[in-house]
Amino acid sequence: MLKGKCVLVGITGGIAAYKICELIRMYKKNGANVKVVCTPNAMNFVTKLTLQNLSQNEVYVQEFDVKDWKPEHISLADEADIMVIAPATANTISKIAQGIADNLLTSIACAFSKKMIIAPAMNCNMWNNPTIQENLRILESRGIECLPPDSGFLACGYLGKGRLCSIEKIYNETVEALRYSQKLAGKKVVITSGGTIEDIDPVRYISNYSSGKMGFALANVAKDMGAEVVLITTKPFEAPYKIVKVKSALDMQNAVEDEFETSDLVIMAAAVADYRVKNQSEQKMKKGVNDILTLELVQNPDILKGLCEKKTHQLVVGFCAESENLLENAKEKIAKKGCDYLIANDISRNDIGFSSDDNEVTILEKSGKIEKLEKASKKVIARKILEYIYE
Numbered sequence: 529m530l531k532g533k534c535v536l537v538g539i540t541g542g543i544a545a546y547k548i549c550e551l552i553r554m555y556k557k558n559g560a561n562v563k564v565v566c567t568p569n570a571m572n573f574v575t576k577l578t579l580q581n582l583s584q585n586e587v588y589v590q591e592f593d594v595k596d597w598k599p600e601h602i603s604l605a606d607e608a609d610i611m612v613i614a615p616a617t618a619n620t621i622s623k624i625a626q627g628i629a630d631n632l633l634t635s636i637a638c639a640f641s642k643k644m645i646i647a648p649a650m651n652c653n654m655w656n657n658p659t660i661q662e663n664l665r666i667l668e669s670r671g672i673e674c675l676p677p678d679s680g681f682l683a684c685g686y687l688g689k690g691r692l693c694s695i696e697k698i699y700n701e702t703v704e705a706l707r708y709s710q711k712l713a714g715k716k717v718v719i720t721s722g723g724t725i726e727d728i729d730p731v732r733y734i735s736n737y738s739s740g741k742m743g744f745a746l747a748n749v750a751k752d753m754g755a756e757v758v759l760i761t762t763k764p765f766e767a768p769y770k771i772v773k774v775k776s777a778l779d780m781q782n783a784v785e786d787e788f789e790t791s792d793l794v795i796m797a798a799a800v801a802d803y804r805v806k807n808q809s810e811q812k813m814k815k816g817v818n819d820i821l822t823l824e825l826v827q828n829p830d831i832l833k834g835l836c837e838k839k840t841h842q843l844v845v846g847f848c849a850e851s852e853n854l855l856e857n858a859k860e861k862i863a864k865k866g867c868d869y870l871i872a873n874d875i876s877r878n879d880i881g882f883s884s885d886d887n888e889v890t891i892l893e894k895s896g897k898i899e900k901l902e903k904a905s906k907k908v909i910a911r912k913i914l915e916y917i918y919e
């Protein structure tokens with residue numbers, strides 16, 4: 529499964545380092561060329577000889593152990609298809625997040641521009657430390673994938689979250705990431721996310737429960753698949769691709785139309801308000817004497833329908849949020865909007881749809897073909913949607 533791929537394994541100084549011997553064996557057994565780089569502290573937990581025998585390659589620890597004209601932190605970064613740091617200690621996570629390159633491993637991480645996966649392992653109080661959590665958010669916002677630790681008995685005697693996740697999980701995520709890595713290379717993918725905000729006055733607005741997670745997951749996966757990604761969103765996401773921050777449906781329409789001509793795929797995962805307030809008040813509205821206040825609303829443009837009417841080479845994908853008769857309504861909607869695919873989800877359930885980390889969707893094709901994707905994390909659903917569309 530990993531034939532022809534070079535996996536760069538980074539090991540830092542934690543007790544879970546011994547488990548990585550098994551991970552290296554799994555990579556090797558499945559055909560990968562494995563290069564290992566350790567921090568000096570990792571050497572307190574595993575020996576160079578063990579790692580060398582398992583990887584069948586030289587093991588790198590010292591930054592200035594120069595053998596070639598090209599510095600090792602550059603050549604190892606160039607050669608690898610993916611970098612997997614496991615276990616990743618609080619110290620190494622924080623250094624990478626802040627751009628500190630004070631040993632060979634952190635220098636490589638600083639120079640590494642391809643897919644990186646980190647599997648943290650540490651004491652539960654260290655894991656819960658707000659600085660560590662903030663640094664993890666920084667890494668994730670730069671496209672580095674974090675496999676959260678498991679809960680259980682920790683080597684330090686505590687019971688809590690901090691155990692390295694299973695070796696099988698790290699292995700499977702590596703295989704998945706490499707499988708998808710270049711599938712969308714050369715494609716420009718535009719994705720919308722979040723609920724639009726329609727002002728009533730400077731204080732109040734009309735919006736909906738969309739967290740933007742579904743669109744964000746699609747954008748991250750598209751990026752991992754090698755696409756040039758533009759995320760048009762109402763939410764304050766950070767990521768290593770272009771993000772256009774918008775507020776109202778009209779803002780979103782302008783932003784999408786600016787990107788449309790040069791795009792190959794547009795996915796409208798945003799929950800766009802169908803109506804906006806007709807006369808937005810510039811000043812805060814005062815409480816009147818009447819019990820009832822009537823707001824007059826006007827219809828917003830249908831962004832998705834507009835794109836479908838003027839599309840040339842682009843694939844246009846809509847979402848469909850329904851609280852009843854999902855399939856019937858979705859069939860009607862794909863015909864009405866004219867998009868190539870429509871992804872229908874049930875937003876009456878708490879465990880999927882709005883705000884949840886999971887989703888369960890049905891893909892409808894223009895041709896009438898229908899495919900159900902069982903409940904899974906939004907990231908897995910995003911992968912399956914993009915894979916379905918392109919395969």
Ligand code: PMT
Pocket residue numbers: 721722723737738739740741742743777796797798799800801802828829830831832833845846847848849850873875881882883884
């Ligand atoms: O953001 P999350 O919390 O992760 O939740 C994800 C989600 C539930 C918001 C997402 O999965 C989803 O269903 N998005 C579409 C929500 C929606 O507005 O559905 P709709 O059935 O009302 O609209 C159909 C399609 O038309 C959508 O692609 C929508 O973006 C688009 N639309 C709608 C109105 C409008 N004026 N212009 C549009 O382009």
